[in-house]
Amino acid sequence: xxxxxxxRSGIPCCSGAxxxxxxxxxxxxxxxxxxxxxxxRWGIGRMNYKVExxxxxxxKPDENSPVLVSANYKLTFDTLRQNLPGLDCWLxxxxxxxxxxxxxxxxxxxxxxxxxxxxxxxxxxxxxxxxRLILPQLGASGVDSxxxxxxxxxxxxFGPVRAQDIRRFIAEGLKATREMRTVRFTTLDxxxxxxxxxxxxxNISLRVFGVLFLVNLFAAKQFGLFDFAAYAGVVLTGTVLxxxxxxxxxxxxxxxxxxLLGLLWSAAALWIFGWLTPDCRLLxxxxxxxxxxxxxxxxxxxxxxxxxxxxxxxxxxxxxxLPFLIVSSTAGAALVLIEKLLG
Amino acid sequence: xxxxxxxxxxxxxxxAEKCVGCGKCAEVCPHGVFDxxxxxxxIVQKDLCMECGACALNCPSEAIEVNAGVGCAAAIIxxxxxxxxxxxxxxxxECC
Numbered sequence: 123x124x125x126x127x128x129x130r131s132g133i134p135c136c137s138g139a140x141x142x143x144x145x146x147x148x149x150x151x152x153x154x155x156x157x158x159x160x161x162x163r164w165g166i167g168r169m170n171y172k173v174e175x176x177x178x179x180x181x182k183p184d185e186n187s188p189v190l191v192s193a194n195y196k197l198t199f200d201t202l203r204q205n206l207p208g209l210d211c212w213l214x215x216x217x218x219x220x221x222x223x224x225x226x227x228x229x230x231x232x233x234x235x236x237x238x239x240x241x242x243x244x245x246x247x248x249x250x251x252x253x254r255l256i257l258p259q260l261g262a263s264g265v266d267s268x269x270x271x272x273x274x275x276x277x278x279x280f281g282p283v284r285a286q287d288i289r290r291f292i293a294e295g296l297k298a299t300r301e302m303r304t305v306r307f308t309t310l311d312x313x314x315x316x317x318x319x320x321x322x323x324x325n326i327s328l329r330v331f332g333v334l335f336l337v338n339l340f341a342a343k344q345f346g347l348f349d350f351a352a353y354a355g356v357v358l359t360g361t362v363l364x365x366x367x368x369x370x371x372x373x374x375x376x377x378x379x380x381x382l383l384g385l386l387w388s389a390a391a392l393w394i395f396g397w398l399t400p401d402c403r404l405l406x407x408x409x410x411x412x413x414x415x416x417x418x419x420x421x422x423x424x425x426x427x428x429x430x431x432x433x434x435x436x437x438x439x440x441x442x443x444l445p446f447l448i449v450s451s452t453a454g455a456a457l458v459l460i461e462k463l464l465g
Numbered sequence: 466x467x468x469x470x471x472x473x474x475x476x477x478x479x480x481a482e483k484c485v486g487c488g489k490c491a492e493v494c495p496h497g498v499f500d501x502x503x504x505x506x507x508i509v510q511k512d513l514c515m516e517c518g519a520c521a522l523n524c525p526s527e528a529i530e531v532n533a534g535v536g537c538a539a540a541i542i543x544x545x546x547x548x549x550x551x552x553x554x555x556x557x558x559e560c561c
Contacts, residue, residue, distance in 0.1 A: 228517070228535050229552060262493035262519035263533065280492050298492075305495035307468055374471050376538075426537025428468075430496065432516040433534035433541070433551065435471040440538055 144249075146179045149207040155200050162197055163314055165321040171196045175217035177244040181210035185251040188292060190281070191237065192258065193218040193226050205285040209292070212250065216240050227264030234266045241274050256281045256288075256296070259303060307429045312365045315427045319361040323420055327357060342465030352391040356413040359387045360420025365427070376431070377443035380421020384414035404461040412454025415447040467513070475514035476532040481505060483528035490520035490529060 162168040175194050180203060189212040192202050199215065216236050218226035226232035241247070241255075257265060259280045267278040282291050282302035291298055330353075338344045364371065364380045371379040388410055392398050397406050422443060425431040477498070479490075486504030491497075496513040499506050499520065506528075508514075518533025535551055544551035 227519075259493060260495060262523055263517040264522075266522050267489070268523065268525050283495055300497060303492070303495070304497050369468055374469065422538045426535070426539050428536070430468050430513070430515050431470050431536035432475050432514060433536045434474040434476055434516060434532065436536045436538050437541060438471055438474050440541060 144177050144179050144212075145174075147203050147213070149180060149203050149205075149209075151200055151204055155196075159197055159200065163317050165318045168318070170220060172220035173199045173215060175215050175240065177246065177249070178213040178215060180206050180213060181208070183210045183212050185249065187211050187250065188256055189214055189246065189250060189254070190256050190288065191216065191261065193221065193223045193232055193261075195220050195222045195226075198222045202285045202288075205288055209289055211292075212246075214240060214244065214246065214255065223258045224260040224263070227261045230264050232261050233264040234269050237265055237270055238274050241276060247275055253277060254279060256292075258285075259283045259298075260305070305429045307368075309366060311429070312368060312427075315424075316362045316365050319365070319420065319424060319427065320358075322423075323357050323361045327353070337459070337462065341462045343462050345462060348391075348395040348397075352388070352395065352409060352413060353416070355387050355391055356384050356417045357420065359383045360417035361424075364417065364421040365424050368428075375422075375439045375443065376425050376428075377418040377422040377439060377447065380424075381414045381418035381447075383421075384417025385410070387417070388413040402461075404457050408454045408457030408461060410454070411450045412458060415451035415454065418443065418447055419451075469512060470515070470536075472512045475511055475516060476530075477508060477511060477514045477516065477520075478530050479506060479508050480528045480530075481507075483526045485526045485528075487525060489523045489525065493519040493523050495519070 158171065162171045173194050173196050187210050190202065191214045192198060194215050194217055199213075202213065216226075216232055217240070218231045218236075221229065221231060223232050237255075247253075253276050255276050255278050257267075257278050257280050260283055262280055265278070267280070271277050279296050280298075281288055281296075282298045283305050284302070287298070287302045291302065334345045334349075360380045360383075364376070364383050367383065368376075368379065371382060373379055373382065391413075392406050392409060396402075397409070422439065425436045425439070479499075484506050486501060486506065488501040488506065490506050491499040491501050495517065496510065496515060498508060498510045498514045500509045501507070514531070515536055516531050516533050518531055521527075521529040521531050521533065537551065540551040543549075
């Protein structure tokens with residue numbers, strides 16, 4: 123944060139905190155914030171997009187203003203403050219190593235110890251006279267509210283899941299509706315997560331292309347543009363299309379959904395590229411075994427980005443899917459290589 | 466549209482004897498798994514449980530048990546290779 127820019131006159135900045143001065147933050151995002159958000163969505167510098175942990179002031183808070191607790195991932199911090207115009211409150215930002223609230227709670231960095239520690243280090247009990255903190259609901263898997271209440275003078279209230287509901291939550295006397303307490307996974311939620319999946323897939327794919335380049339030196343039939351298009355299509359199917367169509371594709375397991383869409387694309391590719399002829403038999407069968415498995419694998423990895431998969435469920439899915447995917451892709455790759463190398 | 470994952474796998478259990486009816490579990494659950502009525506919590510949507518562990522951690526009477534963890538295939542594969550518990554610990558830039 124640029125402290126010079128955010129401290130405006132008339133705002134009770136820098137008031138009495140023992141650890142550091144309190145920074146004031148605007149609720150409007152700048153173009154730079156927007157650009158930063160775009161970059162991390164594409165995986166650029168995502169693990170180092172942070173704000174300083176500590177206490178921040180929004181509006182003109184006083185000793186009676188509510189205290190909202192959040193994470194120091196800048197995307198989280200920006201989403202929160204963007205939803206606070208017109209509100210006078212304090213933000214207590216925990217050191218979550220630049221990770222969002224829910225993931226950090228899972229890792230324990232948005233946790234009981236860090237919260238107790240941060241309350242002390244910021245001297246919060248001297249800045250506000252009330253003794254209540256509002257936590258994001260998704261922080262609850264890392265914060266034991268009973269223990270925090272035992273070991274600090276503060277009591278905790280879990281606010282809504284989404285920052286956009288916070289003003290309503292406060293206005294209605296710290297009451298959240300069932301809807302505000304329930305996590306969603308809308309088409310837009312899924313769409314913004316896909317670029318990072320795509321970038322991760324690209325990293326693996328570059329290695330595959332390296333190997334294929336070497337194979338091409340010895341191949342009777344070289345890998346060409348059509349092979350590339352068939353592969354690129356199946357990567358897009360697994361990393362982007364399956365997440366987008368998640369509720370529509372029949373079945374429950376992510377790998378199954380990815381495999382099914384991958385099979386549809388592979389069949390379409392074989393037909394479009396004219397590989398459904400007797401002399402391309404090996405290649406066609408090989409690609410039908412290989413390509414849907416690639417899509418299934420990438421789709422399965424999207425479980426980590428989803429908001430509703432349990433570890434027990436993912437483990438069950440993997441125990442069934444992985445053996446199938448390994449056998450199918452190995453057999454498929456062998457057939458394709460035989461066809462390419464021997465003609 | 467509610468997305469539902471594999472059924473009958475969640476390790477969540479609630480001991481009604483120990484429950485004090487505070488309603489904390491229903492407050493922290495992001496999937497509406499619990500319902501509280503007559504000073505007692507009940508599991509009403511077990512198949513929606515994603516085993517995040519928020520309810521068990523915040524239950525004042527230790528009435529809830531769940532094998533909490535991350536539902537992430539990459540984390541589980543990582544765990545197999547490193548021999549550690551699966552965690553959202555992909556500082557390389559992958560996952561979550």
